[in-house]
Amino acid sequence: MTITRMGPERPESSLSSFDKVHHLKSLEKGLALLEAFGADAPAMTMTELAQRCGYHLSTVQRLTATLCRLGYLKRDSSKRYHLGLKVIRLGFRVTQTMALRTFLLPYLQDLFDIVGQTINLFLPDHDEVVIVERLEKRQILQYNLQTGSSLPMYCTAAGKAILANMKHEWLEGFLKRVSLKAYTPYTLTDPEKLMEALDRSRKQGYALNIQELGMGACAVGMAIFCKDNIPCGAISIACPTQDFDMKLARKRYLTPLKEATFIASQFMGRNEE
Numbered sequence: 001m002t003i004t005r006m007g008p009e010r011p012e013s014s015l016s017s018f019d020k021v022h023h024l025k026s027l028e029k030g031l032a033l034l035e036a037f038g039a040d041a042p043a044m045t046m047t048e049l050a051q052r053c054g055y056h057l058s059t060v061q062r063l064t065a066t067l068c069r070l071g072y073l074k075r076d077s078s079k080r081y082h083l084g085l086k087v088i089r090l091g092f093r094v095t096q097t098m099a100l101r102t103f104l105l106p107y108l109q110d111l112f113d114i115v116g117q118t119i120n121l122f123l124p125d126h127d128e129v130v131i132v133e134r135l136e137k138r139q140i141l142q143y144n145l146q147t148g149s150s151l152p153m154y155c156t157a158a159g160k161a162i163l164a165n166m167k168h169e170w171l172e173g174f175l176k177r178v179s180l181k182a183y184t185p186y187t188l189t190d191p192e193k194l195m196e197a198l199d200r201s202r203k204q205g206y207a208l209n210i211q212e213l214g215m216g217a218c219a220v221g222m223a224i225f226c227k228d229n230i231p232c233g234a235i236s237i238a239c240p241t242q243d244f245d246m247k248l249a250r251k252r253y254l255t256p257l258k259e260a261t262f263i264a265s266q267f268m269g270r271n272e273e
Contacts, residue, residue: 156219158234
């Protein structure tokens with residue numbers, strides 16, 4: 001992405017009252033600095049960056065120092081700046097996410113046709129999971145879920161499938177960061193009980209959500225694994241409570257769900273076991 005010149009900030013008239021309160025000018029300037037790089041300018045000195053963005057040299061000095069420290073910029077021996085590995089990794093994640101969704105869509109459609117229930121493809125986003133594809137049979141929860149919706153990890157089948165396969169040290173940090181809010185009387189809000197449930201999920205290869213996020217809704221989820229067998233997503237089958245029981249799940253849901261997550265994991269580069 002290339003820009004020839006941009007002012008230091010958006011005009012005040014273009015900002016809503018909400019934006020004016022929450023608008024971070026320093027963040028806007030930092031992102032504009034990153035956007036200044038392109039095919040016609042893959043490397044620039046501090047002076048060239050200042051001219052290209054329309055910022056004072058002292059501002060660019062502070063921004064480049066911060067971005068270099070965080071890994072979003074790299075300074076070479078000739079004192080020219082390049083985009084750092086962090087930017088490349090972010091771009092790769094976006095590309096990989098779009099590629100996974102496109103690749104898996106026919107398999108998700110097959111899964112939908114086999115089980116006749118709602119199918120969700122989730123990817124983790126910090127301490128939540130985000131729906132990146134959803135084939136819905138009917139609306140189960142009181143609120144509408146769609147592509148892009150974020151949900152808690154600890155009370156969704158997909159999120160618990162991911163959590164169950166994370167390292168213990170990471171889980172300990174997760175439990176310190178996240179408040180286990182009760183969405184229903186069935187939500188696991190006790191860290192010890194949640195850890196016990198995750199341990200069971202890890203051993204059995206799937207996770208359950210029995211009315212933990214919303215009354216009347218159940219789901220079973222399995223993790224998708226990337227290289228080095230790190231969980232990087234999940235697929236879930238969701239249905240109304242009256243349509244769900246474990247005997248049915250074992251008979252109709254688990255085998256096709258396992259096949260779909262296996263294919264997804266192979267696409268994401270999971271090591272052969």
